[in-house]
Amino acid sequence: MPDSLREVWAGPRGELSQIEFHTHVAPSRDGLAEAAESWLAGQSSVIERLRIRATQIGSEGSAVVVIHGGPGTGKLRVAQWIHRCGNRSTRPLLVLDADDPTLHSQLDRVIATLTSGLASGASAPGTVALRNFERADEPAIRRLLEILGSQGVELVCALLLITKRNPDQLRDTSLLHAELLARAGNSVVSVPAVRHRGGDVAELARQFAEEAARRYDKSIRGISPQALAKLEAHDFPGNVRELQFIVEQAILRSSGDWVTGECFLGLDDGAAVHTTGESELVIRLPGSSLREIEVQALQLALKLSSGRIVRASELLGITRHALRRKLEKFGLNELRAPSNNPSTQSL
Secondary structure (H helix, E strand, C coil): CCCCCCCCEECCCCCEECCEEECCCCCCCCCHHHHCCHHHCCCCHHHHHHHHHHHHHHHHCCCEEEEEECCCCCHHHHHHHHHHHCCCCCCCEEEEECCCCCHHHHHHHHHHHHHHHCCCCCCCCCEEEEECHHHCCHHHHHHHHHHHHCCCCCCCCEEEEEECCCHHHHCCCCHHHHHHHHHHCCCEEEECCHHHCCCHHHHHHHHHHHHHHHHCCCCCCEECHHHHHHHHCCCCCCHHHHHHHHHHHHHHHCCCCEECHHHCCCCCCCCCCCCCCCCCCCCCCCCCCHHHHHHHHHHHHHHHCCCCHHHHHHHHCCCHHHHHHHHHHHCCHHHCCCCCCHHHHCC
16 A cells, blocks of 8 residues: 655745645556555445546546545545546645645745746646635635646646535635636546445454554454444444544554454444544644644544543543543643533533
């Protein structure tokens, strides 16, 4: 499976920009299923169609592609797949976020690299992916259109617009949104929710279990049939991201050769772990301190549990008292559910 690397990207004059940088080895045409990101693994007809569609769009070299789907479905993984399958895969994939307050300056650096960097032979991005495109303001969209229009006859950079909203809804946002979406034409990819992926849950869970076991140096033979049945009965409103998080926590709780149903807390009572586009743990390397990583993990657990101390402590695998001490230590008490609502604190 291809590796993914995240680091800072040097702009045309050497400035460091907090842009995610991904490098990949392009998959062979005969081994796409084996080369898939783990989030896109599975044998269901919908995920197979998605892989074929993403491969086709990447091979065609579309200038603008729209990738839409619910939170946690794997839209960024599809963007990585499309980038790998195209003739721009030898150049960087730059991932930006419309919610980032420095987005405009980052886009300015991309434009400067495309206009002056190419003439000097400097390395330029092959693909720019923008997350949360539905929240991009008009100045940002003007810069995106400039990226498309600043390259002369030869198109050297593609735009992947990642959004939670359907493109038909986005066209009514503004004329500039509609203009940029029109550049995509039929190059639109819809990423399905887990509940539409048939029997993919078991295969996804096994892959996530293997990855987590390697990461945490745990000797795990696999997930028991009873535990898999419990996972397959769950609705997963947070989609693949929720499944990955739950499996990883189960690996951390496991003490034997097999991950059993008891390791999956919160699934018996139907209390689903809800995730949103914002509830994602992103550790940027190099430079992330242990404190920063711990704070992000605490913030993520509290978001997933809606601020409920008991639920958050279960997700983190620590006691309630330990969690309270950490919240006090890092000044995160405001993320707890209101204490005057007993029903939220008891869960």
